[in-house]
Amino acid sequence: MPILTLKFDNVHKSFVSQGQRRSILNGVSLSLAAGETMALTGESGSGKSTLLHLAAGLDQGDGGNISVCGQNITGLSETGLAELRKNKIAVVFQQFNLIPSLTAWQNIGFHARLAGRFDQEWSDALCEVLGLDDLRNHTPDQLSGGQQQRVAIARAMAVRPALLLADEPTGSLDETSGHKVLDLLLNLVSQEQTALLLVTHSTAIAERLARRVHLSHGQLT
Ligand SMILES: Nc1ncnc2c1ncn2[C@@H]1O[C@H](COP(=O)(O)OP(=O)(O)OP(=O)(O)O)[C@@H](O)[C@H]1O
Numbered sequence: 001m002p003i004l005t006l007k008f009d010n011v012h013k014s015f016v017s018q019g020q021r022r023s024i025l026n027g028v029s030l031s032l033a034a035g036e037t038m039a040l041t042g043e044s045g046s047g048k049s050t051l052l053h054l055a056a057g058l059d060q061g062d063g064g065n066i067s068v069c070g071q072n073i074t075g076l077s078e079t080g081l082a083e084l085r086k087n088k089i090a091v092v093f094q095q096f097n098l099i100p101s102l103t104a105w106q107n108i109g110f111h112a113r114l115a116g117r118f119d120q121e122w123s124d125a126l127c128e129v130l131g132l133d134d135l136r137n138h139t140p141d142q143l144s145g146g147q148q149q150r151v152a153i154a155r156a157m158a159v160r161p162a163l164l165l166a167d168e169p170t171g172s173l174d175e176t177s178g179h180k181v182l183d184l185l186l187n188l189v190s191q192e193q194t195a196l197l198l199v200t201h202s203t204a205i206a207e208r209l210a211r212r213v214h215l216s217h218g219q220l221t
Pocket residue numbers: 015016017024042043044045046047048049050051
């Protein structure tokens with residue numbers, strides 16, 4: 001059986017706030033193979049971002065196991081996690097998280113250079129596909145929301161991640177731009193056989209992904 005890109009086995013996560021422990025994920029299991037795309041929906045506050053953060057190794061669960069590319073990340077050291085994040089995982093956030101002082105081109109290469117995997121030809125190709133050629137020297141404040149989002153996608157794909165985690169990547173765009181950005185993203189992940197887990201509030205966006213899961217009361221349906 002091929003190694004899964006992302007696997008959650010009976011994962012639990014709770015938070016304590018105002019002295020009370022609240023269970024957010026209550027036995028979540030999922031598996032995602034290379035090239036698969038999965039939409040994660042759920043009401044506001046249901047725990048979608050929490051699940052994404054656990055998958056990215058940015059937070060730890062309280063129980064169960066999570067593995068990325070066959071490597072169990074539960075209990076992995078900070079160094080091990082940092083290596084995995086650098087080499088296998090990329091995240092696209094709703095608010096883009098571009099570095100304001102860098103140009104679009106520098107932003108695109110940033111993660112890839114950190115990972116020691118900057119590939120000029122691939123980054124050029126991403127700029128072309130994502131319609132960023134004329135915007136390379138612009139800083140984020142000179143770009144529209146849709147343009148910034150395309151830079152964020154180029155930055156994520158520049159590392160050729162095995163796993164792409166996207167938290168409402170089209171959430172701040174109007175519907176037409178959102179679908180256009182999704183077209184580009186889906187083409188890229190299909191070409192690269194990237195596993196994509198995408199959080200969205202939009203049923204129309206979710207329906208365009210091959211698999212869909214819904215988070216409710218801490219469990220996936
Ligand atoms: N670090 C934290 N400490 C305490 N509670 C937290 C923490 N992070 C998240 N929560 C709580 O966990 C619940 C789930 O939050 P999360 O952001 O994962 O939901 P979400 O489904 O992504 O919501 P939205 O769709 O509004 O972004 C919320 O009630 C939130 O307040």
